[in-house]
Amino acid sequence: MAQSLTGKVALVTGASSGIGEGAALALAEAGALVAISGRRQDRLDSLVGRIEAAGGKALALPGDVSVEEQARKSVEDTVAHFGRIDILINSAGVNEQGGVESLPLEQWRRLIDINLMGTIYTSRIAFPIMKAQGAGDIVNISSTAGRRSGADFAAYSTSKFGVTGFTEAMRQEGGKAGIRVSIIEPGATATEIAESLTDPKWREAIHQHTHKDGAMEVADIVDAIMLVVQLPRRANVTRILIQPTIDVAPMP
Numbered sequence: 001m002a003q004s005l006t007g008k009v010a011l012v013t014g015a016s017s018g019i020g021e022g023a024a025l026a027l028a029e030a031g032a033l034v035a036i037s038g039r040r041q042d043r044l045d046s047l048v049g050r051i052e053a054a055g056g057k058a059l060a061l062p063g064d065v066s067v068e069e070q071a072r073k074s075v076e077d078t079v080a081h082f083g084r085i086d087i088l089i090n091s092a093g094v095n096e097q098g099g100v101e102s103l104p105l106e107q108w109r110r111l112i113d114i115n116l117m118g119t120i121y122t123s124r125i126a127f128p129i130m131k132a133q134g135a136g137d138i139v140n141i142s143s144t145a146g147r148r149s150g151a152d153f154a155a156y157s158t159s160k161f162g163v164t165g166f167t168e169a170m171r172q173e174g175g176k177a178g179i180r181v182s183i184i185e186p187g188a189t190a191t192e193i194a195e196s197l198t199d200p201k202w203r204e205a206i207h208q209h210t211h212k213d214g215a216m217e218v219a220d221i222v223d224a225i226m227l228v229v230q231l232p233r234r235a236n237v238t239r240i241l242i243q244p245t246i247d248v249a250p251m252p
Contacts, residue, residue, distance in 0.1 A: 013092040033058075184239075188209055
């Protein structure tokens with residue numbers, strides 16, 4: 001039976017669009033108090049308005065999780081406003097095309113800073129708070145690129161493989177303290193992820209891939225998130241690989 005989230009406090013990063021936005025709405029609908037983090041203030045304000053219009057409570061925390069101090073502040077401000085943090089959804093992420101030589105180092109750093117270090121920054125602050133509370137959930141949104149690398153997306157895959165390793169290490173450390181840690185690895189999902197690519201041809205190619213007939217919707221990934229956080233505390237779904245039914249290529 002799904003556990004109630006009424007009164008629980010959640011922080012969702014990358015909440016200005018896509019999976020983060022969907023997760024924030026679903027958590028609020030389930031009764032959680034939701035803090036939302038992202039770089040686009042206008043979208044955060046709009047999302048807060050939607051949540052509050054539906055009877056929920058939300059807090060907009062504009063910021064960039066790739067900046068350690070801003071990531072730290074998002075967790076600290078959540079606790080200062082709501083008194084605790086029970087759920088952390090790390091959904092902020094970007095993509096970029098390029099290989100070992102072709103992708104400039106500044107782009108390597110951008111992807112690793114946002115996709116991996118942003119996840120580490122928020123988790124490291126939330127972890128001891130949850131530990132002191134005796135319970136908590138941390139859900140990291142990754143990608144199938146965290147299981148299967150490719151020469152055209154070397155930095156993206158590197159960042160996502162890093163999230164996988166970090167998630168498993170944190171799960172092992174947190175379990176005995178009552179902290180559940182999970183990773184969700186979506187395949188092609190209709191989000192704005194393609195907009196983060198700088199090359200127009202690759203931007204269009206990834207948009208076509210993520211919006212093809214049979215691609216998943218944001219709601220599909222949100223359902224997986226809600227499954228994870230609403231299970232009885234004795235159960236921790238550690239890893240979910242979720243793909244479009246039509247994508248049948250073998251996956252490690």
